Amino acid sequence: MNLKNIKKEFPIFRNKVHNNDLVYLDSANSSQKPLVVVDRIYDFYTKEFSNVGRSVHYLAVAATNLYENTRSSVQKYINAKDKNEIVFTKGATEAINLVANSFGQKYLKEGDEVLLTELEHHSNYVPWHYLRKSKGIKIEFAEINVNGEVTLESIEKKITKKTKIIAITHLSNVTGAILPVKEIIKLAHSKGIPVLIDGCQSAPHLKLDMQDLDCDFYAISCHKMYGPTGLGILYAKKKWLEELPPYQGGGGMINEVKKESISYGDLPNKFEAGTMATAQVIAFDESIKFLNKIGIENIVKHENELMDYGQELLRRNNSVTLIGNPKNKGAVLSFTMKDIHPHDIATILDEDGVAIRAGHHCCQILHDKLGLAATARASLGVYNTKDDLDQLNSSINKCKKIFE
Amino acid sequence: MDLKELYQEIILDHGKNPRNLGRAENFNKDAKGHNPLCGDKVHVYLKLNENKKVEDISFEGQGCAISMASASIMTGLIKGKEEKEVKEIVADFLEMIKEKENLNTKLLGEDEKTKLMCLSGVKQYPMRVKCATLSWHTLTSAIDKSQNEINNEVK
Numbered sequence A: 001m002n003l004k005n006i007k008k009e010f011p012i013f014r015n016k017v018h019n020n021d022l023v024y025l026d027s028a029n030s031s032q033k034p035l036v037v038v039d040r041i042y043d044f045y046t047k048e049f050s051n052v053g054r055s056v057h058y059l060a061v062a063a064t065n066l067y068e069n070t071r072s073s074v075q076k077y078i079n080a081k082d083k084n085e086i087v088f089t090k091g092a093t094e095a096i097n098l099v100a101n102s103f104g105q106k107y108l109k110e111g112d113e114v115l116l117t118e119l120e121h122h123s124n125y126v127p128w129h130y131l132r133k134s135k136g137i138k139i140e141f142a143e144i145n146v147n148g149e150v151t152l153e154s155i156e157k158k159i160t161k162k163t164k165i166i167a168i169t170h171l172s173n174v175t176g177a178i179l180p181v182k183e184i185i186k187l188a189h190s191k192g193i194p195v196l197i198d199g200c201q202s203a204p205h206l207k208l209d210m211q212d213l214d215c216d217f218y219a220i221s222c223h224k225m226y227g228p229t230g231l232g233i234l235y236a237k238k239k240w241l242e243e244l245p246p247y248q249g250g251g252g253m254i255n256e257v258k259k260e261s262i263s264y265g266d267l268p269n270k271f272e273a274g275t276m277a278t279a280q281v282i283a284f285d286e287s288i289k290f291l292n293k294i295g296i297e298n299i300v301k302h303e304n305e306l307m308d309y310g311q312e313l314l315r316r317n318n319s320v321t322l323i324g325n326p327k328n329k330g331a332v333l334s335f336t337m338k339d340i341h342p343h344d345i346a347t348i349l350d351e352d353g354v355a356i357r358a359g360h361h362c363c364q365i366l367h368d369k370l371g372l373a374a375t376a377r378a379s380l381g382v383y384n385t386k387d388d389l390d391q392l393n394s395s396i397n398k399c400k401k402i403f404e
Numbered sequence B: 001m002d003l004k005e006l007y008q009e010i011i012l013d014h015g016k017n018p019r020n021l022g023r024a025e026n027f028n029k030d031a032k033g034h035n036p037l038c039g040d041k042v043h044v045y046l047k048l049n050e051n052k053k054v055e056d057i058s059f060e061g062q063g064c065a066i067s068m069a070s071a072s073i074m075t076g077l078i079k080g081k082e083e084k085e086v087k088e089i090v091a092d093f094l095e096m097i098k099e100k101e102n103l104n105t106k107l108l109g110e111d112e113k114t115k116l117m118c119l120s121g122v123k124q125y126p127m128r129v130k131c132a133t134l135s136w137h138t139l140t141s142a143i144d145k146s147q148n149e150i151n152n153e154v155k
């Protein structure tokens, strides 16, 4: 599949926004969906629908096979060792809550430390905060440097004998910094500390290899990967899934239920309680096929070129200040403009069909550190082009004119 | 949808050079407002005299042009009004921003109403309504002092 004509695969780009072509620069928030994914949901509901894993009739068996087929595709896509290391959740948020909850319940006690970074999304902070309240744990934050990066050294500085788990983002949704996760994991493991990676922003943009990374947990958001909403993935090493207590209780996750006792089902059912987002899981297989058809190497190359181009454009625009200057950066261009609030920027850009996000992007800790209440953020996806970035730049200039 | 209607001259002017910015001397009522969605913050200070009249009003804050302009225009109109009148004006403004076409209160002059109506452009931008209403909700909360920090939700 050729990246040049990729916009054609996404029906949304046929629509006009305020009479302009849509310039979608909000993929870090959620990506657009290729037609194959949308069609798959329609087809499943119209031709193949049934609940999975329960009944033995024709439709149920077929749906169960499709559902499990996506699990295998995900396993291959992220190079996990075992298919049962893939747990479907309702989002990355739920994946992290699952780990914080189950790991916290079993392994954390008063005074233990959880190490995060100042870059974390609220999804990778709030679930741990609950454990402060319920267990009396402490939360430490590895600091960013002036470039908006978190280095191995910065992590190392905050590791103590009480550090029980490290939970960090792979790619910052604000500064775009790509963290040296492999080195961090190696360091953590040398001290016997497990690591959770929030892979929401990396999964759509980088090649993933769980076995090479050797992380303990990896959280993924499918709606940012050209997939449906309401779906996320928790990758966890098998030994963790075996050892951790279940997160939610209900149908589908049990083995034997008696009045006195309950035993839990095998992996990964133990962590998939209740009726799951069946149609979304089945359609997500199309997202993976779509990504594979383009090839992650081509995606990386395309997005890096765009990133360089966009950074250069905005750097040359003297009314714009880029937020963060990480050496290793992916897919995100956050910026501010002198005397113009990000919300006003976003509204004015929207008039031209340019969709960006303004606010704290669920990273208040980071914005506090940067001394900013809000930033504007343009983020990239496979469908973006240099023309999109030119339009961004000229709409930014229009913004400047209005406020002059 | 028209940007010019949203970013009228008067809004840009108040946004850039907000009036009554700072902390009113000898204030005796205050409240903070926060819009968790975009991080806008405002702190409203009031000095009510014994007759419950607003002797002085000011605000500190950080936010977009709409929220700063709204706070700036609001403080100008409220100065000198009595508590009961303030409430009537706030209610009238909030109704106008949400659904009504015009301002109905008799407590404001035509000039003042025209000025306030400049904010009505946000009606076309549902996500921005909160920017315009944050300082007004915060003013109410300062007067009532029931709740110190208010989170501005779209109602």
Ligand SMILES: Cc1ncc(COP(=O)(O)O)c(C=O)c1O
Pocket (backbone or CB within 6 Å): A028, A029, A090, A091, A092, A093, A094, A121, A123, A124, A169, A173, A198, A200, A201, A220, A221, A222, A223, A231, A232, A362
């Ligand atoms: C870095 C990061 N972590 C977590 C999340 C939450 O993901 P989800 O929407 O799948 O719950 C997001 C998405 O907003 C994110 O960008």
